[in-house]
Amino acid sequence: MKVSPLRRGAFRASIIILGSVLASGAQSLGTPVLGGMALAAESSGRGQVALQKPDAGLLASPARPDTDRARDALRKPLDLLALVPLPKGAAVADLMPGSGYFxxxxxxxxxxxxxxxxxxxxxxxxRHPQLSQTAQAIATNPAFSNVSVVVTPIVDFHVSQPLDLVWTSQNYHDVYGGMGPETALRMDQAIFLALKPGGYYVVIDHVALTGTGIVAPTTLHRIDPALITKQVETAGFRLVSSSPVLRNPTDDHTLPVFDKTIRGHTDQVTLIFQKPSAKGDGN
Incomplete structure (x- = not known):
């Protein structure tokens, strides 16, 4: 993503690469590593993102359904959307959009x-035709005329133009556990090709205990963040930073995410990856 168009009067966010990516396994991502609302570098000095939230009026848009508004307090969308530069006119993919919240x-x-x-x-x-139906209903709503639906094999992820951002929330475990680690890696590789140099790949998912491998994704609908990082970095991305926005230290990571005692309150990791720029410097 080029820097010059990333203005909306001021930068919404800026990425500063402070050091090399933390070696795999150097610290567990299964527990919170950051405090407060500011997204900061992990203790290794990996990277830093200065947050500036989008206009709060975004949430009040009359185009949003009441069901979405009811989820805002838990999903913290303004904090999440501030994690990457997202200019007017950006090209974005919402991968596995579900109900279409994001x-x-x-x-x-x-x-x-x-x-x-x-x-x-x-x-x-x-398997679930309602997924396409839900997305099509959004795309045909005049309030969301800049939305189109793409149905494609997961390992052949592609759209009609280079992307600034690929966003996926609470889905990576489904691919890793339901389709296999190799399929997840091939998906990541296809996403890498679909992004512009400097583009971002944001992965949000429910946290599993370290070392739980493929068991947690298939039984608990959770995933060890280290697995995501390993896969995505193998595809060529740099892990820029991770956000504490959705972390919950009271979640012990042992319950299925649909368990009524934890549903809606799971500990979630937010990982921000970047495709290296044409300069090859990761910025």
Whole structure:
């Protein structure tokens, strides 16, 4: 992503690479590593993102359904959307959009000059046709005229233009556990190709205990963050930073995410990856 267009009067966020990526396994991501609302570098000095929230009026848009508003307090979308530079006119993919919660927010945030691709894996669309139907309903709503739906095999992730951002929330474990680690890696590689140099890949997911491997994704719908990092870095990305926004230290990571005692309150990791720029410096 080039720096010059990333202005909305001022930078929403700036990425400063302070050092090399933390070696795999150097510290567990299964417990909170950061405090407060500012996204800071982990203790290794890996990277830092200065947060500036989008306009709070975004959440009040009359185009958003009441069901989305009811989830805002838990999902903290303004904090999350501030984690990467997201200019008006950006090209964004919401991968596995589910109910379209983030599809609608991303659409409103980037404006009519931007575009949001709601990307649904063909494998999931075949089993759950309502996923495509939900996304199509958003795309046909005049309030979200900058949204289009793409159904494609997960290992052939692609859209019609280079992307500034690929966003996926609470989904990586489904690919890793349901389709296998190799499929998840091939997905990451395809996403790498679909992004512009300097583009971002944001992965949010429910945290599993360190070392739980493929068991947690298939039984608890959680994933060890180290597995995500290993896969995505293997595909060529740099882990820029991770955010504490959705961390919950009271979650012991042993319950399925649908258990009524933890549902909606799971400890979630937010990982911000970047495709190295054309200069090859990761910025």
């Amino acid at each position: 599809t609608r927010l991303l659409s409103l945030d980037i404006g009519a000059s931007g575009h949001v691709f709601a990307v649904i894996p063909a494998e999931m669309a075949a």
